[in-house]
């Protein structure tokens with residue numbers, strides 16, 4: 001029997017933005033209070049003007065059956081976190097209604113409520129309580145939690161002396177033993193080392209296997225595709241797609257290709273600007289649009305250019321660089337490194353660089369483009385173009401689950417030379 | 421499994437009924453207890469002298485007040501030795517001041533908790549106010565020592581002390597709820613709190629006995645809920661019968677403060693996570 005676990009009906013959420021960013025100054029209120037005593041203080045004030053607000057969610061309805069694993073996909077600002085916050089009762093919707101059947105556990109951040117002065121042992125109980133566990137429940141699972149974390153020796157050390165990795169492990173271990181009927185997970189699994197991450201993803205997967213309902217928000221398309229059956233795509237606070245996870249992911253990736261052209265056209269830039277990069281996209285070697293870059297598969301980086309005032313004799317070198325989400329630069333590649341200069345640029349052109357194998361671990365990266373004309377930096381748009389890389393069969397072993405320990409992947413020939 | 425029909429949560433734009441909220445509070449009583457325990461542990465661990473601070477603070481205030489008001493200004497003290505008189509007042513006062521400021525700050529200090537997990541928000545200021553009770557208990561050992569020293573023993577009214585402590589807690593919580601909720605909306609409250617506590621100290625009979633206020637104005641003093649509580653504390657500990665009228669007025673004002681505070685807190689609660 002499949003019963004409904006979560007039902008949302010037209011939920012919308014409006015946030016105040018603008019001049020008075022969130023909390024207001026006392027003076028502002030005092031002057032208002034003189035005009036309309038008590039009303040403001042009690043939050044009954046005049047309606048906020050529409051232009052000072054943003055609808056973070058707009059009329060979103062869906063139903064989730066018991067035991068279903070739902071992925072929520074969308075770009076930054078699409079309203080994913082807001083949706084989870086409403087479902088986990090951290091904030092209330094401005095309109096609409098949600099019905100939840102069963103105990104809800106939410107992990108919007110791992111380690112919320114951890115106190116650095118307290119020991120690992122004490123923090124397990126505190127964090128457990130914060131996540132809504134009962135203390136008998138924590139006591140019962142205490143051994144398991146400690147074992148899962150693999151840092152049993154440090155249980156009596158204050159958490160402030162932990163490395164960030166240990167901190168995460170402990171927090172995750174507690175969180176992983178939360179056994180609600182409905183589990184809401186935000187991006188959190190994106191941190192920690194790869195092996196432990198896998199262990200945690202496994203735990204989420206197991207939760208699903210045991211008939212728990214899971215809603216999972218992530219930018220990690222690989223994890224979404226392995227864990228979820230169904231995906232909802234959010235865009236600007238609206239639900240634009242609801243269906244199979246694979247279709248949702250490819251819709252999302254296709255959308256992010258479409259929309260990533262424009263940021264290059266209106267952004268701050270440095271340089272004289274004789275040439276101008278106006279578009280970026282990925283292509284397959286055959287020149288078809290590449291919806292998703294995959295680890296170890298070929299990818300052509302294509303940049304559309306406009307020639308504004310570059311003479312036919314001037315030598316143009318185009319570069320692109322890739323950095324990870326922590327803005328750590330991975331590489332920067334100018335065409336002239338390979339001895340390639342472009343001359344006689346037409347009014348509109350596309351510069352293409354085919355990488356035979358994209359040796360990046362699955363994850364989110366950013367691309368920057370920069371152009372030199374006659375040795376001078378000529379166009380350097382100050383914008384990070386997103387690049388999502390999905391896991392693929394990099395090593396040719398049939399296993400698409402790749403290490404995300406670091407951003408780069410290598411492969412080579414292994415051998416054993418016996419010394420006797 | 422416990423996924424009974426009773427376990428349905430409905431989330432809408434409006435706050436649930438008071439009844440539902442009370443049930444939620446009960447359900448999260450463990451978190452309440454853990455948060456209070458955390459506050460206590462952290463306070464006692466972080467400092468070298470730990471629990472001794474609970475005594476040092478009021479003891480030091482007692483010495484200063486005894487020198488300036490007792491010795492130099494010859495403040496009357498209802499026939500009691502001034503140090504004992506002032507310390508018996510400082511005990512509830514120190515708790516009140518500490519609980520008021522920590523519960524007033526509780527939401528802002530715990531903003532990370534507020535924006536990332538759900539729990540009935542009322543728990544945060546309540547746990548902060550509860551944690552201070554241990555300090556009150558610790559500090560009362562010095563009072564006991566002083567009573568032995570002066571040879572003054574509590575009367576039969578001492579059995580009222582737990583009730584008084586509860587009243588004190590509710591009084592601090594009532595005012596703390598107002599401040600905590602206002603603090604989320606208006607950060608100026610942070611600066612208002614110390615100032616408010618100072619003013620409140622001088623309008624409570626801690627340093628001086630209520631009897632030095634002229635008859636005609638005494639009712640103003642009585643409107644301050646701390647007046648009745650402090651007076652009763654002294655009388656219970658140092659002998660005599662409590663002034664029932666004064667205590668009842670204090671209790672009434674305390675509950676008015678608590679109920680209005682809870683009302684305002686509940687009104688503002690749903691915006692906490694958005695504006696904090």
Ligand SMILES: Nc1ncnc2c1ncn2[C@@H]1O[C@H](COP(=O)(O)OP(=O)(O)O)[C@@H](O)[C@H]1O
Pocket residue numbers: 015016017054055056074075076077078079080081082083693694695
């Ligand atoms: N507390 C807040 N106050 C004002 N605006 C907010 C607040 N939280 C989120 N927003 C706005 O709501 C929109 C959706 O945000 P969010 O749900 O965080 O998106 P996502 O999780 O998909 O990145 C954004 O435009 C964001 O600026």
